[in-house]
Amino acid sequence: MRVSIKFSSLPKSMLKNTEPEGEKLDFQQFVRIVKRDLFKGVFIPHDMTLWLSLIGEKDIEELMAHHALLMxxxxxxxxxxxxxxxxxxxxxxxxxxxxxxxxxxxxxxxxxxxxxxxxxxxxxxxxxxxxxxxxxxxxxxxxxxxxxxxxxxxxxxxxxxxxxxxxxxxxxxxxxxxxxxxxxxxxx
CATH class of the missing domain: 1.20.1440 (de novo design (two linked rop proteins))
Known part of the structure; x- marks a missing residue:
């Protein structure tokens, strides 16, 4: 099952299916945003670093949602x-x-x-x-x-x-x- 997100009032014709390479880039960008904007140079706790390291690994989405950090x-x-x-x-x-x-x-x-x-x-x-x-x-x-x-x-x-x-x-x-x-x- 693929999840799609509709941003603002973009027409549906603007949204495209993602390719695996694009998904990988999205995961990498998400990790960069969290590290840069959420922590802004301060120490990142080990549990958070571990959770972020899992992002983008094959078949890992369920584990990410059930990670000890989030419980x-x-x-x-x-x-x-x-x-x-x-x-x-x-x-x-x-x-x-x-x-x-x-x-x-x-x-x-x-x-x-x-x-x-x-x-x-x-x-x-x-x-x-x-x-x-x-x-x-x-x-x-x-x-x-x-x-x-x-x-x-x-x-x-x-x-x-x-x-x-x-x-x-x-x-x-x-x-x-x-x-x-x-x-x-x-x-x-």
């Missing part, structure tokens, strides 16, 4: 749990690839235990047995959400973001690259 905190929390379940069902080789691509989070236990870590994550870490691996970081985050009280569910994405501000969107992108999000109906 409210509660929906982002619920989505993380679903994504973790998808991760668990992956073949070992795909899990390993995702963990390699999330390697910047290695050493996560030090980040939580440094005294500035979120107390809720520290509590979950002390209650269980976790190795300092990406896979165990994801397990800790899932366990933190499962053991939390109802009010914390709504704040879960903020709790994760306190120590790992980019992890949820990075994890989502890795699952997309692994082909997992099609199972959720995010990509058709």
């Amino acid at each position: 409210d905190i509660q929906r982002c929390s619920e989505s993380f749990t679903l994504w973790y379940d998808l991760f668990l069902d992956l073949a070992r080789s795909k899990k390993d690839e995702i963990c390699r691509n999330l390697n910047k989070y290695k050493g996560w236990q030090n980040k939580i235990n440094c005294g500035e870590g979120n107390g809720f994550l520290v509590e979950t870490l002390l209650e269980g047995s976790y190795d300092d691996t990406i896979e165990d970081l994801l397990r800790l985050l899932r366990n933190s959400r499962q053991h939390s009280s109802r009010y914390r569910h709504a704040l879960y994405a903020s709790i994760v973001g306190q120590n790992f501000p980019n992890l949820i969107s990075d994890f989502q992108k890795e699952l997309y690259k692994a082909g997992c999000l099609k199972e959720l109906g995010v990509l058709k």
